[in-house]
Amino acid sequence: MSAVFPSLEWLQELEKKLNSDEKYAQIAKNWEGDMLCQLDADDRLDKQMLLYIDLWHGKCRAVAMWDEIGEKKPAFILKASYTNFLRVLQGDLDPMQAMLTRKLGVQGNMAVMMRNVPTVLDFVRCAREVTDEAL
Amino acid sequence: MQPILKINLSTQAFEDYQIPDEWQRDYLGAASLAARILYADLTADLDPLSPESPLLILTGPLTGTAGPAVGRFVVAGKSPATRLWAESNVGGFFGVELRKAGYDGIWLTGESASPSYLWLNDGKPELRAADHLMGQDTYEIQTSLQTETGSKSTKILSIGIAGENKVAFAGLFCDHGRAAGRTGLGAVMGSRNLKAIAVRGTGAIPLARPDEFKGLRSGANRTLKTDPMTSVLSDLGSAGAADYLDYLGEMPKKYFSAGALEGADKVSGSSVAETILVGKKACHACVIACGRVVNIGDGEKRKGPEYETLVGFGPNLGLTDAVFATRMGELCDRYGMDVISASGTLGLAYSLFEQGIISTKDTDGLSLNWGNAESAETLLHQMARREGFGALLADGALALGKHFGVAEQAVQVNGLELAYHDPRGASGMALVYATSPRGACHNQSDYFLADIGQVDESLGLEYFDRYAGAEKAANVALHQDWRTIGNALVLCHFANVPPETVLDLVNAACGLDLDLDGLMLAGERAWNLKRRINLNLGLVGADDHLPDPILQPLPDGGAEGYVIPFDEMLAAYYTARSWDENGVPLPEKLEELGLVDL
Numbered sequence: 039m040s041a042v043f044p045s046l047e048w049l050q051e052l053e054k055k056l057n058s059d060e061k062y063a064q065i066a067k068n069w070e071g072d073m074l075c076q077l078d079a080d081d082r083l084d085k086q087m088l089l090y091i092d093l094w095h096g097k098c099r100a101v102a103m104w105d106e107i108g109e110k111k112p113a114f115i116l117k118a119s120y121t122n123f124l125r126v127l128q129g130d131l132d133p134m135q136a137m138l139t140r141k142l143g144v145q146g147n148m149a150v151m152m153r154n155v156p157t158v159l160d161f162v163r164c165a166r167e168v169t170d171e172a173l
Numbered sequence: 174m175q176p177i178l179k180i181n182l183s184t185q186a187f188e189d190y191q192i193p194d195e196w197q198r199d200y201l202g203a204a205s206l207a208a209r210i211l212y213a214d215l216t217a218d219l220d221p222l223s224p225e226s227p228l229l230i231l232t233g234p235l236t237g238t239a240g241p242a243v244g245r246f247v248v249a250g251k252s253p254a255t256r257l258w259a260e261s262n263v264g265g266f267f268g269v270e271l272r273k274a275g276y277d278g279i280w281l282t283g284e285s286a287s288p289s290y291l292w293l294n295d296g297k298p299e300l301r302a303a304d305h306l307m308g309q310d311t312y313e314i315q316t317s318l319q320t321e322t323g324s325k326s327t328k329i330l331s332i333g334i335a336g337e338n339k340v341a342f343a344g345l346f347c348d349h350g351r352a353a354g355r356t357g358l359g360a361v362m363g364s365r366n367l368k369a370i371a372v373r374g375t376g377a378i379p380l381a382r383p384d385e386f387k388g389l390r391s392g393a394n395r396t397l398k399t400d401p402m403t404s405v406l407s408d409l410g411s412a413g414a415a416d417y418l419d420y421l422g423e424m425p426k427k428y429f430s431a432g433a434l435e436g437a438d439k440v441s442g443s444s445v446a447e448t449i450l451v452g453k454k455a456c457h458a459c460v461i462a463c464g465r466v467v468n469i470g471d472g473e474k475r476k477g478p479e480y481e482t483l484v485g486f487g488p489n490l491g492l493t494d495a496v497f498a499t500r501m502g503e504l505c506d507r508y509g510m511d512v513i514s515a516s517g518t519l520g521l522a523y524s525l526f527e528q529g530i531i532s533t534k535d536t537d538g539l540s541l542n543w544g545n546a547e548s549a550e551t552l553l554h555q556m557a558r559r560e561g562f563g564a565l566l567a568d569g570a571l572a573l574g575k576h577f578g579v580a581e582q583a584v585q586v587n588g589l590e591l592a593y594h595d596p597r598g599a600s601g602m603a604l605v606y607a608t609s610p611r612g613a614c615h616n617q618s619d620y621f622l623a624d625i626g627q628v629d630e631s632l633g634l635e636y637f638d639r640y641a642g643a644e645k646a647a648n649v650a651l652h653q654d655w656r657t658i659g660n661a662l663v664l665c666h667f668a669n670v671p672p673e674t675v676l677d678l679v680n681a682a683c684g685l686d687l688d689l690d691g692l693m694l695a696g697e698r699a700w701n702l703k704r705r706i707n708l709n710l711g712l713v714g715a716d717d718h719l720p721d722p723i724l725q726p727l728p729d730g731g732a733e734g735y736v737i738p739f740d741e742m743l744a745a746y747y748t749a750r751s752w753d754e755n756g757v758p759l760p761e762k763l764e765e766l767g768l769v770d771l
Contacts, residue, residue: 136626
């Protein structure tokens, strides 16, 4: 059985996927910046979850589940309801659309985010391919 | 409402025109109300450049209030470029000052015997000689008239040299590069021998229920600050989504003939932010501040390029230089020309040159190969001055195409050049361009954003795939109605304010008690009124078309191979609008909208 999203096991599977995917390595070769996905509670998630992913030049350097956002802020914080994150993961919602239309909030350098549209989309492809299992 | 200052330039007579209350209720303000006011005056045989042709500058009920993003006003009349309904709205501070001077608008008729400008000082109008101002650009005249009127607070709306020369895409400009650029109304003002309008006002902006409005606008501004589009526009300007639009194949290249161009990422808002950006600039009471301030290496702080400027003088011409686009944008602003039409007409010339339809024999020796920046700059000067080959371009793309027997190659609708949102990357724009009351316009509905998911469900809008066809026609009509309301208030389209909040603001500002359906009905009413005006001016259903190049598939890029199912979409649109097969509103629709007896 594959890992269930969202969980530490899922993050670890994602890390393996990102570090073994040649297409991602090529597309994301210039990406620099870690990110935190803040999954806000909704009718499908009891309490907020924080998923940390450190991405650097086409590789994933670290993943972790955070209890809270400490003093060291990641380069990007992506905020959305659990359902909207799931819609992105399942391909029902384009991540760039989500960012531009109130469905996915972004804290961080928007210039970097907009400049790296292919990287963002391929990261989501990799995440999508990790598992079909979700809470 | 405050009155409109009506001026006959021929007789130099001034009068106050009081807008009927029911017109404000039914049309709200600005573009919609202008259509109602001018309805009877706009006739098929009216020469737009004749003294009989009216030019109306009109604010909206939110103009000049404390927000959100409501510094805009509209200029309206009959277009010399399209010979149809003309409207063009613009931000900055002039509209605010006009209301503070005691008027909600200025209605110009007649023709001044000699060059003149209007000085409106706190409700007191005066026509003054402007011989010494002729030939000044729209930046220079700001300083000249602020000095002449004795106050740096004086706000100036003027034409540039292009307006004096009646270039078909001359606009009216204020605040160093804020442009009512589209539809050529600068040529109309130029034909009246009116160089500028200078306004100074110290009064209060009228509000029907000021206390209620105050609380609402605070909340609206707080909401707006947290909107993701606000972040993108504030951080990266109007070209903030350019990278994404390029990825989707929605950013035109080489005059709409290509979907991909190496280096196109250099003309995005991100690229500008990373290279030449040194500051931001906002219109009145705007928390977004999409205006860019850049330094292009000469130490000067100058207006930075918007999306349309970056693409029009960038990939549209096979160029990828944001600094060049900045310089060309400023040239257009100073001359008083619309950047979309100017660069679009240049694009057609480059395309004809590539095809061998024109050569250096036609262009006075200029090579118009893709990527030739020097020729583009030379031609911009010539267009504004109606000199050399540029004189042929000064009447726009359709006229240029006709001159060389290839009118079908001009990427325009009814004489207005397409904005740089290719419908092959966002199919809703096909209907928007084809049915817009002023020719191919992206400000009558920025549906490309709806095509990437920005739909407000409270309006009844749904999300359809960007390649969807007839099924999105009713949605496009609804979106047009919504944006028509924005153009009436005037609320900047960049301000992603929830519709319920807009409704509350309108009711508080105007003393109305509309519900959301009533507000949307005002939008639909105005859309149909402008349709009636255009039908009166000679528009027929066949004019709701797309130019041939847009009906061909792109050879590459993010929208490669897609063909717009235009005929099906238009038929569905007519049905959704309750228009007959010729695009004429059905009697029952006119009855419903109160448009039978005008």
